[in-house]
Amino acid sequence: MACHRSQPRIYVALDTADEGRVRDLLAVLDPSLCGVKIGKEAFTALGPRAVEWARERGFPVFLDLKFHDIPNTVAQACRAAADLDVALVNVHASGGRRMLEAAREAIAPGADTPALIAVTVLTSMEDADLVEIGVSDGAEAQVERLARLTADMGLDGVVCSAREAAAMRALFPGESGLVVTPGVRPAGSARDDQRRVVTPAEALANGATSLVIGRPVTAAAEPGKTLEAIVAEL
Numbered sequence: 001m002a003c004h005r006s007q008p009r010i011y012v013a014l015d016t017a018d019e020g021r022v023r024d025l026l027a028v029l030d031p032s033l034c035g036v037k038i039g040k041e042a043f044t045a046l047g048p049r050a051v052e053w054a055r056e057r058g059f060p061v062f063l064d065l066k067f068h069d070i071p072n073t074v075a076q077a078c079r080a081a082a083d084l085d086v087a088l089v090n091v092h093a094s095g096g097r098r099m100l101e102a103a104r105e106a107i108a109p110g111a112d113t114p115a116l117i118a119v120t121v122l123t124s125m126e127d128a129d130l131v132e133i134g135v136s137d138g139a140e141a142q143v144e145r146l147a148r149l150t151a152d153m154g155l156d157g158v159v160c161s162a163r164e165a166a167a168m169r170a171l172f173p174g175e176s177g178l179v180v181t182p183g184v185r186p187a188g189s190a191r192d193d194q195r196r197v198v199t200p201a202e203a204l205a206n207g208a209t210s211l212v213i214g215r216p217v218t219a220a221a222e223p224g225k226t227l228e229a230i231v232a233e234l
């Protein structure tokens, strides 16, 4: 698998539609400790400017828009995302083989292109949720199925819970393989809407290559210090 930009150990999710809040978080977080994740909420409200502000402050950016559409649309969206000079872009693996292939063709592997990964099963979902959408053999099996397809199509890695990270590292090994895990909760933190949660230290021990952490940092009274404390425990 070709090399891609190096990835930070932690991405902090800047989930807000408020420009001032994004700028405040960018000011108090330390770009030597984390990258930032711009997702649907911030990007829909603020657009590519949010990516620019983060890049100006020196943060690697994970543009988490989870593209899931017909192959042509996803390919064009991936091209537009790569033009924003971000470090990481994602699609939904459940878009299927041809969609993943189109995404891979749109973002060729390389040192100057973002890494491209696919979401397997959202960390907010548990086995009972999957049964309701026709998946009866559980999250672990579905993650594995979608990750195999993702690996077959040559993407750089997956988004999954760190509960599944060890199996994912076998499919995406080495320095270029990416296992990006949201649903990270320091001991004692609220689970919120997440279901397949893991602590930061356990996530890394399981083989996660980058942790995504949102509310435990951004909703803290002092986000910068909270991030430092999390890093100190790793």
Ligand SMILES: O=c1ccn([C@@H]2O[C@H](COP(=O)(O)O)[C@@H](O)[C@H]2O)c(=O)[nH]1
Pocket (backbone or CB within 6 Å): 013, 015, 039, 119, 121, 122, 123, 124, 159, 160, 182, 183, 184, 192, 194, 212, 213, 214, 215, 216
């Ligand atoms: O399976 C997934 C995929 C993406 N996410 C995103 O990660 C963050 C998590 O935020 P927390 O506040 O730490 O729960 C959020 O932006 C999600 O959109 C995910 O949680 N699970």
